[in-house]
Amino acid sequence: MYTITLFGFTAVFCLLSPTSLFSLIQALPDPTLLLSAELHIEAASDTYLTATLTRRELLLGRTMFEVFPDNPATPEANSVHNLRASLLRVLETGQAHQMAQQRYDVPDPNRPGQFVVRYWQPRNAPVFDEHGRISHILHVATDVTETVVSQQLLLASQQAQEQLLAEAEAQRQRLHQILMELPTSVATFHGPDMVYSLVSPGYQQLFPARILQGRSIREALPELIDQPHLTYMNQVYQTGVPYYGTEVEAWVDFAGTGQLKRRYFNMFFQALRDVTGTVDGLLNFSYDVTEQVEARQLVQHLNQELEARVQERTREAEMARAEAEEQRNRLLRLFGQAPALINLFTGPDHVWTLVHPGTRELLQHRSLLGLPRRQALPELPEEQHEPLDRVYRTGEPVHMLETLRRLDRYRDGQMHDEYFDITFQPMFDATGQIEGVMSFAVNVTERVRARQQNEALQAQVLAAAQRRAQEREALFHILADTPAAVALLRGPQHRFEYVNAAYQQLFPERQLTGRPVAEVLPETESAGFLQALDTVFRTGETFFGTELPMRLEPTQEGPGQEVYYTFTYQAYRENDQIAGISIFAFDVTEQVRTRRQREAERQQLHTLFMEAPAPIVILDGPELVYQLVNPAYQRIFPGRTLLGKPLLAAMPEIARAPIYQQLRRVYETGETLVAQELPLQLARTEGGPLEEIYWTFTYQARRNAQGEVDGVLVFAHEVTDQVQARRVVEEGGQQARALAEELRAANEQLVRTNVDLDNFIYTASHDLKAPISNIEGLLYLLQEELPADGEQGQHVAPTLTRMLGSVERFKRTIDHLTEVSKLQKEHDTPATSIDLAAIIENVRQDLLPLIQATSAKLFIDVAARPPIQFSEKNLRSVVYNLLSNALKYHSPTGRPG
Numbered sequence: 034m035y036t037i038t039l040f041g042f043t044a045v046f047c048l049l050s051p052t053s054l055f056s057l058i059q060a061l062p063d064p065t066l067l068l069s070a071e072l073h074i075e076a077a078s079d080t081y082l083t084a085t086l087t088r089r090e091l092l093l094g095r096t097m098f099e100v101f102p103d104n105p106a107t108p109e110a111n112s113v114h115n116l117r118a119s120l121l122r123v124l125e126t127g128q129a130h131q132m133a134q135q136r137y138d139v140p141d142p143n144r145p146g147q148f149v150v151r152y153w154q155p156r157n158a159p160v161f162d163e164h165g166r167i168s169h170i171l172h173v174a175t176d177v178t179e180t181v182v183s184q185q186l187l188l189a190s191q192q193a194q195e196q197l198l199a200e201a202e203a204q205r206q207r208l209h210q211i212l213m214e215l216p217t218s219v220a221t222f223h224g225p226d227m228v229y230s231l232v233s234p235g236y237q238q239l240f241p242a243r244i245l246q247g248r249s250i251r252e253a254l255p256e257l258i259d260q261p262h263l264t265y266m267n268q269v270y271q272t273g274v275p276y277y278g279t280e281v282e283a284w285v286d287f288a289g290t291g292q293l294k295r296r297y298f299n300m301f302f303q304a305l306r307d308v309t310g311t312v313d314g315l316l317n318f319s320y321d322v323t324e325q326v327e328a329r330q331l332v333q334h335l336n337q338e339l340e341a342r343v344q345e346r347t348r349e350a351e352m353a354r355a356e357a358e359e360q361r362n363r364l365l366r367l368f369g370q371a372p373a374l375i376n377l378f379t380g381p382d383h384v385w386t387l388v389h390p391g392t393r394e395l396l397q398h399r400s401l402l403g404l405p406r407r408q409a410l411p412e413l414p415e416e417q418h419e420p421l422d423r424v425y426r427t428g429e430p431v432h433m434l435e436t437l438r439r440l441d442r443y444r445d446g447q448m449h450d451e452y453f454d455i456t457f458q459p460m461f462d463a464t465g466q467i468e469g470v471m472s473f474a475v476n477v478t479e480r481v482r483a484r485q486q487n488e489a490l491q492a493q494v495l496a497a498a499q500r501r502a503q504e505r506e507a508l509f510h511i512l513a514d515t516p517a518a519v520a521l522l523r524g525p526q527h528r529f530e531y532v533n534a535a536y537q538q539l540f541p542e543r544q545l546t547g548r549p550v551a552e553v554l555p556e557t558e559s560a561g562f563l564q565a566l567d568t569v570f571r572t573g574e575t576f577f578g579t580e581l582p583m584r585l586e587p588t589q590e591g592p593g594q595e596v597y598y599t600f601t602y603q604a605y606r607e608n609d610q611i612a613g614i615s616i617f618a619f620d621v622t623e624q625v626r627t628r629r630q631r632e633a634e635r636q637q638l639h640t641l642f643m644e645a646p647a648p649i650v651i652l653d654g655p656e657l658v659y660q661l662v663n664p665a666y667q668r669i670f671p672g673r674t675l676l677g678k679p680l681l682a683a684m685p686e687i688a689r690a691p692i693y694q695q696l697r698r699v700y701e702t703g704e705t706l707v708a709q710e711l712p713l714q715l716a717r718t719e720g721g722p723l724e725e726i727y728w729t730f731t732y733q734a735r736r737n738a739q740g741e742v743d744g745v746l747v748f749a750h751e752v753t754d755q756v757q758a759r760r761v762v763e764e765g766g767q768q769a770r771a772l773a774e775e776l777r778a779a780n781e782q783l784v785r786t787n788v789d790l791d792n793f794i795y796t797a798s799h800d801l802k803a804p805i806s807n808i809e810g811l812l813y814l815l816q817e818e819l820p821a822d823g824e825q826g827q828h829v830a831p832t833l834t835r836m837l838g839s840v841e842r843f844k845r846t847i848d849h850l851t852e853v854s855k856l857q858k859e860h861d862t863p864a865t866s867i868d869l870a871a872i873i874e875n876v877r878q879d880l881l882p883l884i885q886a887t888s889a890k891l892f893i894d895v896a897a898r899p900p901i902q903f904s905e906k907n908l909r910s911v912v913y914n915l916l917s918n919a920l921k922y923h924s925p926t927g928r929p930g
Contacts, residue, residue: 058171064153066172067160072096072120075169084176085139086149097172104138104148112137119157123170129158129575129603134177152181165579179497183490190486197479217320218298221305222250223313227266229253230314239321242289256285256293262300266315269302273312274430275458276302279465280326297326303458303473308480310434310454325354374453374476377460378406379469383421385409386469395451395476398444412441412448421470424457428467431457435481452481518620521605522550523613527566529553530613539620556583569602569614576602580625597625648749651735652680657696657745659683669726669751672718686714686723696732696745703734703742710752727756809840866900867908876913883920891916 055076058067064081074092103113119130132155138148153174160169218236226249245253265276278300284293298319305314377387382405401409407418420431433455439448456473518536527550543553557563560583565576580597600618604611648666657680675683687693699706708730714723729752735744873893
């Protein structure tokens with residue numbers, strides 16, 4: 034069983050063989066590597082090979098750091114260090130690790146020593162084997178190079194656009210300053226209500242008593258409502274077509290006295306547009322020509338006046354025209370300083386009569402002034418000259434937005450694409466005839482290119498999103514067929530968005546899709562699963578649950594039951610925000626119950642082994658590590674630590690003994706070995722002397738669930754004492770027989786000695802009795818013959834007493850010797866049924882004088898005893914000796930009892 038993390042956003046637990054696992058890795062849609070626990074590459078997906086420009090045979094068996102070293106040109110990326118730290122973290126913690134976005138360039142196979150820029154979103158996750166140990170690491174590295182490069186391009190574009198906006202703002206400020214300094218009347222209006230947004234000092238001087246800024250023209254100058262000026266302004270605002278009026282009459286209260294006064298103005302209304310080209314205001318250039326008009330009117334009405342008066346007025350008119358010409362020149366200078374490219378063309382051939390400085394900068398190394406436009410710009414096609422012809426012919430302005438002009442800017446034959454917002458406006462002479470065309474052009478190349486780049490980036494992002502959608506669809510197809518139970522939850526309510534067939538089978542009677550977990554699976558709250566989902570959604574940290582219990586609610590199909598699941602909750606993101614949680618789960622109820630049953634059986638067997646009187650050990654793995662040592666075995670080696678140590682580490686002295694090779698053969702072949710009385714040189718304590726210990730062994734192979742040998746069971750019994758005893762018996766047989774012969778001869782000699790001793794005792798006791806009796810009689814005679822006072826002398830009486838005592842003791846000694854002799858002669862007396870009470874009573878009668886003399890008390894309680902099979906004389910001798918000794922040698926301070 035493997036626990037695998039797939040596709041960089043979730044984990045899958047499935048039963049796969051290594052070959053199937055490698056095939057699955059190769060087919061994954063995301064760039065994926067399968068690394069061993071030693072960080073060697075064991076499998077790679079086809080998408081990984083494509084993304085890294087390499088081949089599978091160059092990867093397998095090597096570490097990533099050998100195949101993909103750091104790019105020396107980007108030491109700040111620190112790619113190898115970051116990846117190694119993440120992999121080691123997975124090995125140490127056993128938890129998946131989502132790395133931050135990394136720049137990790139890959140070697141260019143077509144340019145040795147060069148690298149191809151790559152950005153990745155790596156994720157490393159552990160792969161667990163059936164024992165719960167980390168066997169592999171799954172490295173999923175999503176190639177986000179296109180996205181990162183697109184973001185960088187977009188950022189550069191935004192920065193360029195911001196710079197352009199800043200420059201435009203600076204130009205706007207310069208233009209504002211120029212307009213404010215013009216000697217003419219300049220004002221700008223915003224919105225359809227024509228609200229004053231800019232008022233030059235020259236314009237304000239016309240109305241010194243009025244507040245104009247921020248007010249609509251109807252509100253600031255209500256007397257113009259019935260005059261044609263507002264009509265002209267509305268037409269320009271609605272159509273965008275400029276208006277140029279000469280000597281327009283206006284009746285306004287200029288002085289603020291309430292009296293309207295007539296003045297004449299040359300007016301120019303130009304539409305102002307926002308960045309989208311929509312008209313959002315007006316520009317008003319006006320200058321007062323009242324004096325010129327009034328002068329001309331006076332000339333016309335006073336033509337009959339005196340010539341001097343006419344000449345005087347004519348001179349005044351010329352001066353006025355000179356002043357007007359000067360104003361016109363000042364206006365031209367203003368146009369030359371404007372950020373828009375303002376150029377003037379006269380005549381049907383559009384001869385360049387005014388060249389804007391920006392135009393000269395754009396078309397360097399080229400003569401423009403005085404040349405027809407077609408001659409000055411021969412690289413332009415004919416259709417780009419035609420709008421000027423149409424304006425000159427019809428008198429109607431032409432507006433073009435973001436029109437392309439391919440120009441040879443530096444006269445080097447290289448064409449450059451430039452984009453302009455252009456207005457061609459007719460110019461009229463004093464008689465109202467078209468004399469030329471004025472061009473207003475704003476270079477919008479950077480804006481167009483920025484928009485094109487944005488559109489391209491949006492297309493790339495859309496393509497990437499479509500690829501993601503396709504990958505997601507492919508993932509759903511894969512998940513639908515996987516044996517793992519897979520579900521996708523969306524939102525903080527954990528609403529089921531997708532469940533595969535395996536997940537639906539876990540709850541066959543429930544409708545899951547579209548419903549929250551808490552509603553459709555209420556038992557998840559009491560089991561703590563719902564809280565775990567909330568934590569994952571809030572923190573984004575993956576939750577791994579292994580064999581967690583859950584109590585299912587009762588259904589119509591049957592009562593509730595406890596089930597167990599192994600699963601992973603992992604957050605998935607959309608637009609860098611947690612959108613939901615993916616679930617990969619297995620119903621492991623049967624495995625848990627089976628394992629618990631096996632564990633109970635194993636514990637029972639372990640208890641049996643530990644309580645067994647025979648020595649038992651279990652050696653685990655190829656190194657034969659002591660996995661179990663029962664007390665009976667440990668008592669054989671009281672001074673050695675065995676549990677948890679390999680056999681050779683615990684008992685190095687058996688390394689060259691045949692027993693070790695026999696153990697290895699049992700582990701390798703699985704064949705049982707029985708050894709009888711096998712001698713081994715072993716030390717019972719750590720560092721102690723070697724002893725020859727004899728064993729009777731049974732070595733039996735232990736097998737795992739797959740039938741493979743994974744250890745050895747040892748049943749041992751020490752037989753050292755038995756072997757040595759048998760050897761003593763076998764080796765000392767003749768000595769025993771010789772000893773028996775010696776014992777027989779000694780017995781015969783002892784019998785003869787005993788006979789001689791009996792004869793001696795009998796003779797001695799018989800021969801000594803007469804002299805002792807004579808001595809005793811003489812002492813009594815002496816005692817009778819001594820006078821009474823002599824008998825009571827200081828020394829005579831004590832001496833006689835001691836002499837009589839000695840004679841008495843000597844007589845007892847002779848009696849005892851006689852008794853011993855009698856006992857030795859009677860030791861072969863045959864056993865008969867004896868009444869113990871009668872024997873004791875007979876002895877009591879014999880000892881009655883001694884009992885009375887010592888005031889002893891004799892208690893007898895043997896009536897309930899059955900008759901005894903023994904020699905009567907011998908038993909009587911034993912009882913007699915016991916009682917007589919007790920009476921004779923009792924404590925002098927008390928009486929026997």
